[in-house]
């Protein structure tokens with residue numbers, strides 16, 4: 394990310410979601426989420442082509458994981474690297490506390506935009522941290538996250554931008570805050586195995602580099618799953634984006650729902 398500037402890729406993802414049909418909770422504010430996305434779509438180009446189709450599949454996965462977890466009685470949802478994700482509005486539910494954790498520059502810009510749009514956020518906790526330097530546990534404490542209650546951690550659209558060691562540290566910290574039955578949902582970009590996929594990844598890398606962001610980490614399937622296990626998360630459901638949107642390219646990423654391993 395450019396020093397002191399909000400994430401442009403986060404703005405692009407939100408703009409793409411402006412055109413998607415999505416679920417919401419009975420008490421949710423999907424209109425607030427849509428206003429946020431539409432406002433961003435006015436200012437930034439929306440991803441298109443295969444990237445858009447990937448985002449459709451990915452969004453379905455994270456929306457479905459959120460609604461399932463709420464139905465199963467989860468009490469907290471931490472939206473990690475939240476960007477301009479509006480799930481805290483869309484899936485607002487009595488008895489479920491949403492906390493957004495993000496880089497300070499992106500979070501500051503999002504909160505200002507929410508205020509400008511008159512969107513109510515008093516029930517949402519906000520925790521700011523740069524994952525490469527800051528104490529994520531302290532940030533979550535400051536936002537009122539309770540490590541003794543069940544949590545769904547959503548880690549969407551982040552892993553490719555972090556060094557593997559930083560991602561491992563972040564996921565391990567989240568695990569220390571995961572009460573029994575807590576869950577993690579995460580997308581992990583896969584190393585290309587064909588020339589066509591390599592070319593598509595190169596286009597993506599160049600596109601994000603042009604807005605000051607760097608694609609750093611891609612995995613083999615085995616290494617991705619091993620990283621989750623090593624940081625305290627047992628994969629329970631592994632989905633290809635093409636399973637959720639047949640227009641998406643198969644084999645570009647893993648969408649994983651994992652369960653917190655028992656803490657020692």
Ligand SMILES: C[S@@+](CC[C@H](N)C(=O)[O-])C[C@H]1O[C@@H](n2cnc3c(N)ncnc32)[C@H](O)[C@@H]1O
Pocket residue numbers: 394400402403404406407473474475476477478495496497499500522523524525548549550551554
């Ligand atoms: C592609 S956006 C995804 C946003 C959101 N999860 C979504 O899917 O709409 C990447 C997000 O990662 C965050 N991010 C990138 N590097 C970070 C870092 N070092 N520390 C904290 N957040 C970071 C950005 O602020 C941004 O919100």
